[in-house]
Amino acid sequence: MAATLRDVAERAQVSMRTVSNVVSGYAHVSERMRRRVLDAIDELDYRPNPVARTLRTGRTGMLALVVPEIDVPYFSELARDVINAAAEVGYRVMIDQTGHDHDRERELLTGGDRTMLFDGILFSPLVTRTELLEMNARTSMPLVLLGEHEFDGRFDHVAIDNVQAAHDATTHLIRLGRTRIAAIGAQPDEQYSTPQQRTAGFEGALADAGLTPLRIEAAAHYRRADGYQAARSLLERDPRPDAIFCYSDLLAMGALRAVFDAGLRVPEDVAIIGVDDIEEGRYSRPSLSTVSLDTPFIARNAVARVVARIEDPDTDAVELVAPHALIARESTVGR
Amino acid sequence: MAATLRDVAERAQVSMRTVSNVVSGYAHVSERMRRRVLDAIDELDYRPNPVARTLRTGRTGMLALVVPEIDVPYFSELARDVINAAAEVGYRVMIDQTGHDHDRERELLTGGDRTMLFDGILFSPLVTRTELLEMNARTSMPLVLLGEHEFDGRFDHVAIDNVQAAHDATTHLIRLGRTRIAAIGAQPDEQYSTPQQRTAGFEGALADAGLTPLRIEAAAHYRRADGYQAARSLLERDPRPDAIFCYSDLLAMGALRAVFDAGLRVPEDVAIIGVDDIEEGRYSRPSLSTVSLDTPFIARNAVARVVARIEDPDTDAVELVAPHALIARESTVGR
DNA sequence: TTGTATGCGTTATCAT
């Protein structure tokens, strides 16, 4: 069996208190005691039990990262950055996948299941703000929202300026001289605010230029297959778009392939731009123009905020907006 | 403060024992008692503390999935399947990223840090078998290895037949009539067995056909940038390869782009095939021929094995080999 | 069927 603190204490002929002091690096321990304890620890191959420590201290040293789908590149790239940022401040990360399931999200937030196993949640939500409010009322788990823009001061929040990002992408298409501009990614049946904001930015940019949307195609999720289907149906209509703004890079990857399968060229016949700047888009053919979101910034600040709230639950909620930048690649400007 | 079992007991005027029975769904509780307890639980909004439960039972209900990089599509797609498979049998998954760091791997396995927070480990390792042996000697954490082939009966193991997979991919290129066949993905300085096995399959298939490798290019990691660089240096040489076998799909995505940037065509000038069958390769231009690995099979069986070992630590180690299948797409056979 | 009491391994309080 694994050795316990008590075993070490007996072996070293000291009290448990002293062992605990040594283990947790307490300052006032005489050098002689420290050596004796350290030797005993070594001989018994003692390792502190984190569960017992957690029960006592109330801290698990773990954060939960909640995303819809971990195999969507934007989320896996974000997860990578979050894991690294958390490791730097001594936290580990549990990843939860909601699979677009509202009930699953709700359960995670209300602690229905096994919450309390972590000290805080980083939440890239599908749920709406109002849903969040009622949920969070029941539990006081430190929570940081990722990626939404609406803010009412009650949640820590690392946001993306979705409206502006969509506006920038659309304006880029307009400046290329495109006039029949469509979009892919609306979710009319859902209440998620991200698509709504991107639609607002898209329509706003067109209106600013005296244009109207050719069409806004829905996408159930933001996967390649959804982008492919949406682009297909866009290309079958008359008039055909000469540019498509996709609400995510992954949608754009599907759209790219659909345009190709229809026997058309990108960007000559149809220009395509996405949002996220996933690595895949830097190698695709053509490479994908996009609006780059600063995921390291998002990860670093989200972790910093949740840790701050863990350490002081009464700290004021803060909203940060992550920088974004338009990146023009082959899918809009050619080679 | 959060309500405890004791609070509920007081409120319902029963013993803690009875409350515990109700909460854990124990059969022999009278209907009257159950109601009283349930009401009290509701009124106090009581939720069991999983940490305390864990300290008592020794089970956390969590598995760790250890991968080199979560944002490599093969691993994020595997993670998705593992999370789902684990959820079905009541476990949650913590994802750990080693970042190709041997020390980090070692620490995770020896429980240096905060191990014991999970009941078992699913390990997609960089380390070699011999390293594993010494490590696992120190701790008896249930462990399942993913993806390696060598087996010595001491570890549960869901394997891939890397030699055969590489052999199949290479044979496919040979049957297309290619003769100047190169490979990308060797790691001469490392001891990982996966690249070694794929090299063996590659060389074996060529030998079977009376051919010799044109060249085997190294790749430090298996990312797009590594594939791009390796393919570039392959294309600069004379004679130029007319086919390239990449040890992973992601390497192939980089190679695809490099061939394109060199002004050549795939598959006319250079045929390319990978291994993994990531979703990206189904949408790329050209779509990527590959050897498909059955990640749902791997995930399902790995979870089943680790759970079996958690429940009975003395169960015999089992090796399973996941099926694989050659999938010919545009990057070798054209449209 | 239900109650009582102990211990899981640690940290923290109170002494000394």
Added chain:
DNA sequence: ATGATAACGCATACAA
């Protein structure tokens, strides 16, 4: 600076 001991919240052996 160190020792004795009481929690942390739960599950279970043992009793009734």
